[in-house]
Amino acid sequence: MNNHEELTDREKELFQELHQPVEIHPGVEERLVQKLKNTGLIKDTKSKLMNWTIGIAAAVALLATGAFMGRYLINVAPNAEPSYNYMLVLYEDEAFSVGDPEALFNEYSAWMQQVYQKGITIDGQEMKPVSVIIEAEGQNHQPDKKVGGYFVLKASSLDEVIAIAKDSPHLKYGGTIEVKEFMIRN
């Protein structure tokens, strides 16, 4: 090294070495993509929620077009505005993890067919990943799991709905389901 402002040849050589590419751990990219999806900054094109919705939508569409057995279609849509009396709230936390999208689609299709075949009306909706928690000043209750979606059903009993929920692919992938009965006032 010298004492002058200019770099010596050796110094230049060393700085050049420090300019060599450095590989970043691939996990950084994955974590970042997940964060961007969670905050809605990029489209969740491959997400489990999307896969879930595709599965539901496809299964419903197949039934609605009569692709499955016609006799069940009568029970599916007896009128234009079906009423429901139970709700399945689908929760997800870090334990929730889905695998192959095609397998998931097939599983949801099979599950919904079973539900329809019991004469039960069912509908569902996915939820966007971002939530807004409103609470009184000074409180800080951050939920430890999020609602990934819900189903509403018209079933004959709570036991019947619990049995349906237990067969849902959502449980298999580590999610939890809350069964709620509607308060119906006459």
Place this chain on the structure above:
Amino acid sequence: MQADKELVQSFLKTGSEAAFRDLYSAKTPDLYRLALHLSGQDQYMAEEAIQEMWLIAIRKLQMFQWRSTLQTWLTGILINIVRQLRRKAFQQAVGMDEIMKNGGQLQKPMDIDVYDLKSAIAKLPDGYQQVLVLHDIEGYTHKEIAEMLNINEGTSKSQLFNARKALRVLIHQNMKEVRP
């Protein structure tokens, strides 16, 4: 520049994961190397800085006016984040006075290697370190550095002069400790 514009336009148009990954792959390697140098070769800090940088950049990308290159803009964001992370981690670099106290005048070139250099860069005060890394390793001009660090070109030049001087003293001191 044109390639960067296409990547950004593709992302802004689609907002897709694939378009983001293309952008990430194109820009991250150089920025990660810079983050490593600015964080004293702290891999975890550098990775965290890269993640934070992209989270901010993606939020602001729509407003990016292309008055500078994408690389310069991202680098400016990254430097601020590393600065904050270092402060948070209490990684206070040694002050210039402290460095020069026992430095003296160095007479002859010494046999140094890349590890001596890395170690000395990590010990430089923030301002010196940023200018030296950006100029001597990353190859930015003083004009670009001034823009990134929000300083004028003259300051960038004098910071570089002092940074090199401090770096040589630090290397000399390190070598005396290791090879007395």
